[in-house]
């Protein structure tokens with residue numbers, strides 16, 4: 239039941255019961271396990287446009303966090319029998335085991351077109367309340383994503399460390415606003431040890447590990463609510479410690495530089511979004527999961543409290559800001575996911591850019 243009253247009937251998939259959230263669609267044809275376990279999908283009911291989901295089962299290696307985060311799951315045709323050499327289980331059974339309410343047999347193409355025309359909106363899925371009027375009333379009583387402050391609900395309870403692989407080169411303090419495992423994995427491959435901090439950490443907490451750089455993670459919710467991490471980012475910028483932000487982290491760094499953020503109509507979620515890197519002139523195919531974006535002018539150097547800043551990356555579908563680069567302090571961001579698993583890997587170079595930025599600052 240969507241908040242505008244449009245209803246889709248289907249079969250129970252995963253757990254029975256009832257769930258509510260923001261209905262969003264993702265166009266990724268692979269990587270459903272990574273999608274489900276991405277904390278940025280907290281409070282969102284994910285609609286998969288790919289018609290068949292679950293074909294390769296689930297495995298022990300691909301989770302991006304230690305649980306499924308989506309509030310609900312909408313698919314067309316779930317696999318009746320998974321088959322893959324890495325598969326250790328069935329997706330429907332895993333959804334059920336984790337209490338995730340889903341629905342199958344839905345015309346996900348019609349649902350996606352509806353969301354694309356009218357925008358992301360609240361939704362409910364129920365196997366218990368089949369009365370449209372009462373379900374609709376409860377959908378409308380749910381909180382909206384605009385104004386949602388969710389970092390405290392997804393962040394780590396205490397600090398932990400992911401060690402560098404091979405020789406240790408640098409130490410990064412990462413603020414966990416909903417981090418995905420592949421971020422620290424990508425850094426570890428480059429000799430970086432990452433200390434992952436709870437969202438409420440202060441600048442002194444971060445400085446206690448003597449970081450060579452700070453990372454602001456992806457995460458769920460409305461960046462306009464993230465005043466505490468924005469203040470922290472401003473302190474990091476003032477200290478000229480290298481700073482890299484991904485997605486939610488990009489929005490926070492954008493706000494720290496003085497930009498506003500706004501909600502997109504239906505967001506970018508998928509793994510084939512074209513992004514133009516203005517620093518190289520190259521187009522990369524990238525993974526996205528964002529419903530908000532930074533509001534900044536595209537083709538000019540913008541004067542901020544921390545010197546000139548330019549938009550470094552732009553989405554070629556709709557000209558949305560996909561990255562920022564500070565010219566006078568060592569800080570940059572991307573709104574999309576260079577750490578993307580199951581790929582694509584075009585944007586992997588951004589982790590090299592981060593390490594090169596740290597190298598440059600250290601060499602001074």
Ligand SMILES: NC(=O)CC[C@H](N)C(=O)O
Pocket residue numbers: 278455456457458459460461484485486487527528529530531
């Ligand atoms: N993946 C993310 O970090 C998402 C950021 C933010 N919650 C958005 O939807 O835009």
